[in-house]
Amino acid sequence: MRDSNQYLRFSLAGIYYLISGGVSVAIDQRDSLEINETGTGRVCAWRSHDGTRWPAYCFDRDFKVVQRNDWERAIFLEAQPTPVGLIADQVQLLPEGEAQVTPFTPLGRPATTAGHLFSGAWVRGPQAILVFDPKVLATFLHDLGA
């Protein structure tokens, strides 16, 4: 089974990932966000929208929440009560059909209460670029602020 939807490719701590292009609510540059200057807490930046603040989280290679300043963009995903964001270094919308994504289920117990973070992979020779499950990722991000 193949999925030829359009995907966002982004790098996170030097590793490329994909997420379905249709699930992002907004992609913002760093300049348009309110940065957490205190260096404390889990939120890295906020997006202000109609009187609400959407939190964005920054991760290291192991997906641990970190605070760092050398990032470029945030990708916001639909969640309740407000969208939640993921800090990314480079974001690129791939042309439709470029990424040939096949289903992928990680081994072991799901890493989050909502399930496995990844549901697919784009295999290019010996390299596998993992594809986030958008609902699981949004739930995971949301739970960080709970």
Next chain:
Amino acid sequence: MAAQPQQSIHLIEIPTDRFPLLVPSATIAEVVNVGELSPLPLAPPWVLGVIGWRTKAVVVVSFEALLAGAITMPGPRSRIIVFYPLPGADDGGFFGVLSTHDPQPRVIDSNSDLVPNAAGAVESDYVAATVKLREKTLLIPDMGTLKTVFYP
């Protein structure tokens, strides 16, 4: 009276940083070089990463980490042994095991000196048996336990 044909079992010895593993050849799909291991965030500690293999993403595990929690990273002579999905797993259930160097074929028949390890078994849920082949101690993985851990 004709002699009974001798039955033989084809096995593969997989070198690891601890005891080598001994598995049926038929469980192995391919042996590949260690290429680019993509990290799998928030995975169990025995997961080393993911490789692209044919059209699939295959999770690579460290058997040493399953045994003792000590993760072994790939070395210059390391290989990845790609296993077929364990019985009951779906078509996407291929997995890889890191070996420290090339695996070796072994043919076991009634003349082979494969015996239970007299010094005792390695105590682990992931080990079905500890055996001795000539002077070497080898572990036979417990595929049933691996199945419950890999595909819970």
